[in-house]
Amino acid sequence: MSILYLTALAKVLLCAIILSLASFEDWRTREISDIFWFVMGSCGAILTAIEMVMDFSLNRLIVLALSVAACLALGFGLYYVGFFGGADAKCLWCLGVTLPYNPTSSLGLNALGPQNPIFSISIFNNSILTAALLALGIACFNAIRRIRGPLFSGEEESSLWRRSIALVLGYKMRVSRALSKKDFYFPLEEFVIEDGGVKRRFRLLTRCLDDDPYIKLKELVDKGVVKGDDEIWVSPAIPLIVNITVGFFIALFYGDLVLAIAKGLLNLIL
Known part of the structure; x- marks a missing residue:
């Protein structure tokens, strides 16, 4: 039993345990x-x-350097624009250092799909692709609700692209x-008092705002402006840690879903 086998096994077990425990806490x-x-x-x-x-x-x-650099850049970038929380970024940074190399070859595993060298x-x-499935589910949910009545009431002044993004x-x-569930939801719009009335405005990246949007909303409710x-x-x-955990196991036993989709599309075209 080689040292590389033992280190690869230790890494996989380490990540599997930590990610599973963190996923439970995140959920x-x-x-x-x-x-x-x-x-x-x-x-x-x-x-x-x-x-x-x-x-x-x-x-x-080279693979180690690329892994660390890419994970640092992605973590910082996605945190800055509000798509990642602090824990999500830290998790990605840790993965960049811990799993730059594919452990499947050292462990003798035969992954079913295409492999990314990093x-x-x-x-x-894989985690981003699984998270995208939620967006698809939300879009389907909104499509069903649209059958029962209009989805936008007061947000008509918002641009078409903002309303389209809100739908997913x-x-x-x-x-x-x-x-009452503010730790589990982010408001996508705010209520603004203008011209003696209340108007709605979409704020789609509230996760990256310094101010807490719920504070202002609670004040408006207390004043009776918003019911x-x-x-x-x-x-x-x-x-997202749950998605990252799922992405880890998919990468371990299957491979890279994005590469698999890209390969399938190329086969269809060519």
Whole structure:
């Protein structure tokens, strides 16, 4: 039993355990302790260093550098625009250090689909694709609701592209319920007092705002300007760590879903 086999096995077990525990916490509370990422990142870095010492090559060094750089850039970028929370970014950074190389060859696993040379990017690709399925589900839900009546009431002044994005990011919910479940939903619109009346405006990236949009909403409800039975567009606070965990297991036993789709499309075209 080689050292590379043992380090690959240790990495897979480490990530499987940490990601599973973090997913449970993310699903239950939408908050994850930094201890998960400290353990995963530090242990993963040590195991990667052992692999580098035991089987050093320029190719390994390049893959490691690309993995770390790509995960850092993606984590920072997606956090900045509001698509990632802090825990999601930290998880991706840890994966960049812990799983730059595909462990399947060292473990003797035969993945069914195409393999990305940078394993952490395979996990990222799979997680984004599984998260996109939720957007498809939300769009279908809104399409069904549209049959029963109009979806937009007061947001007609918003641009077509904003309303289109809202259709795949969220759905309407009573204000009272949104306030009681504020850790699980992000408001996609705000109520603004203008010209003696209340107007609605979409704010689609509320996750990256410094101010808490619920504070202003609660003040308007307390003043009676907005009623608890009024509806507001909200987006579910997606537990992305769950998607990352699913993406990890898909990458381990199947491969890269994005590469598989791209390969299938190329086969159809060519």
